[in-house]
Each structure stands twice: as structure tokens, then as C-alpha cells.
Amino acid sequence: MDDANEATSSALTPSDEALIDRLGARGIEPMEPIIARVAVAVPPADVWAAIREPGNLTNIHPFCERNEVNVWDGARSRDHVFYYSGVHYQREFCDWFDGTGYDLVLGPPQARSALVRWRITEPAQSRTSADSAGSPRCEFTIKVVALLRDDVPAAEREHYAEHMIRRALPSYLDSVVRGTAFYAETGTPVTKNQFGTHPIYSPAD
Numbered sequence: 642m643d644d645a646n647e648a649t650s651s652a653l654t655p656s657d658e659a660l661i662d663r664l665g666a667r668g669i670e671p672m673e674p675i676i677a678r679v680a681v682a683v684p685p686a687d688v689w690a691a692i693r694e695p696g697n698l699t700n701i702h703p704f705c706e707r708n709e710v711n712v713w714d715g716a717r718s719r720d721h722v723f724y725y726s727g728v729h730y731q732r733e734f735c736d737w738f739d740g741t742g743y744d745l746v747l748g749p750p751q752a753r754s755a756l757v758r759w760r761i762t763e764p765a766q767s768r769t770s771a772d773s774a775g776s777p778r779c780e781f782t783i784k785v786v787a788l789l790r791d792d793v794p795a796a797e798r799e800h801y802a803e804h805m806i807r808r809a810l811p812s813y814l815d816s817v818v819r820g821t822a823f824y825a826e827t828g829t830p831v832t833k834n835q836f837g838t839h840p841i842y843s844p845a846d
Contacts, residue, residue: 645741648758649782651676657786660735660756664746670798671756672787672806677814680777681822685761688781689740691825692759698722700830701821704813704843716743721750725833725843732757748788756786781821783814809841 647654653674661671681688691701698708698720707723715737722730729749736744741761748754764777787806789798816839820831838845 644738645760645762648742648744648760648784649676649678649762650674650784653786657756660744661786661788664735664753664756668791669753669788670791672789672802674784674786675806675810675814676782676784677811677818678780678782679818679822680764681779681781681825682776683778683825685740685763685779688761688779688821688825689742691821692742695720701817701824703816703820703831703833703835704839706833718743718745722747726839726841728842754788756788758782758784760784781818781825783818785810785814805841809839812837813839813842 644656647656651674653671657671657674661669691697695710695713695718696708698705702708702722704724704726705722706725707721709721709723711719711721713720716734718732718734718737720732722732724730730747731750732745732747733753734743734745742759744756744758746753746755747757760782762780762782764780787802787810789802791798793801816836819836823829823831823835834843834845
């Protein structure tokens with residue numbers, strides 16, 4: 642399985658486990674991956690342009706109020722996501738694939754709560770149909786492997802997994818991939834809660 646396929650697989654792949662080990666995340670239990678995918682009606686290079694620039698989340702992420710950058714240098718990049726709800730996460734990048742995407746770890750500062758892979762891939766249909774007006778030119782995928790601490794009581798860990806991951810994450814990721822496609826296709830930044838609110842990251846006013 643190549644890098645793109647592993648990054649977009651709905652299963653926990655060997656490379657996911659290897660990256661978790663490489664990050665030194667001992668005492669961590671990975672959850673089953675959660676994936677959001679969207680077809681985009683522009684070439685892969687346009688999607689890459691939308692996600693490669695520093696501070697790009699303010700253009701593509703409808704729950705992000707500010708995206709402050711510490712370092713923007715490929716796999717050494719680090720930035721911060723400030724959500725409309727007041728939640729603050731840090732992103733630490735660990736792999737960078739020009740034109741294709743990147744891998745990062747996400748969580749509150751000084752903590753790691755998820756492995757995240759962003760990927761741009763060729764569409765499933767043939768090149769001929771993909772070149773038709775209005776047809777998808779590429780696909781954009783975000784894959785998240787939530788990392789649970791194994792020193793937390795089982796009942797508390799399961800409550801967190803159910804309410805913060807399984808219930809909350811699919812709609813969150815759907816909004817982010819849709820926002821990325823919208824910006825790549827139109828050049829217009831997303832607006833707050835453009836695809837709906839989120840109870841954790843951007844609740845209704």
C-alpha cells in the first residue's frame with residue numbers, strides 16, 4: 642500500500658502505527674480512524690495552493706477564528722488553531738509531501754490527542770470524465786486517528802471517545818474538507834459556521 646492509500650484508508654495502517662511510535666506516544670491507545678473526503682472540481686495544484694500557505698486555516702476552516710503560526714517550514718512547521726468556542730489546539734507537523742499533503746499531530750499545547758493526515762489524490766473516475774466541465778478533478782481527504790491515554794479509567798476514556806470523537810468528529814471533518822473545496826474552487830474564504838455550527842468548536846451564537 643502506497644503513502645496516499647495508507648493516508649486515506651479507513652483502517653489503522655502500519656504507517657499510522659509506525660508514526661505513533663516514532664512520535665514517542667507511549668501510554669497511548671489509538672482509536673479507529675475517522676475519515677472525511679470531498680470531490681473537488683479544480684486540479685490538485687489548486688487544492689495544494691489552498692493548504693500549503695501559512696495561516697491557511699482562516700481561509701478554509703469554518704470553525705477557526707485565528708490560525709497563528711510559530712514556524713512554517715515543511716515538516717518542521719508548527720501553528721495554533723483558535724476556535725470560535727475558545728478551544729485552543731496546537732499542530733505539530735511531522736511529514737510534508739509537496740503537492741500531496743502532510744501529516745501532523747494535533748491537540749492542546751503540551752499534549753497530543755490525534756494523528757492527522759491531509760491528502761490530495763486523483764479522483765476515482767477516469768481521466769476523461771474528470772476532465773469534463775464541473776466534474777471532480779481531484780479528491781481531498783482528512784484522516785484522523787484519535788489518541789487516548791491508557792492511564793485514564795476505562796469508563797472515562799470511553800465517555801471521551803464517544804462524545805468527543807465518534808459523535809463530534811465526523812461533522813467537524815466534513816466542514817473542514819468542504820471548506821477546503823469551497824476555497825480552492827472559488828478563491829473566497831469560508832465564513833464562520835458556513836456548513837453548520839459545532840457544539841464543541843463553534844456553537845451557535
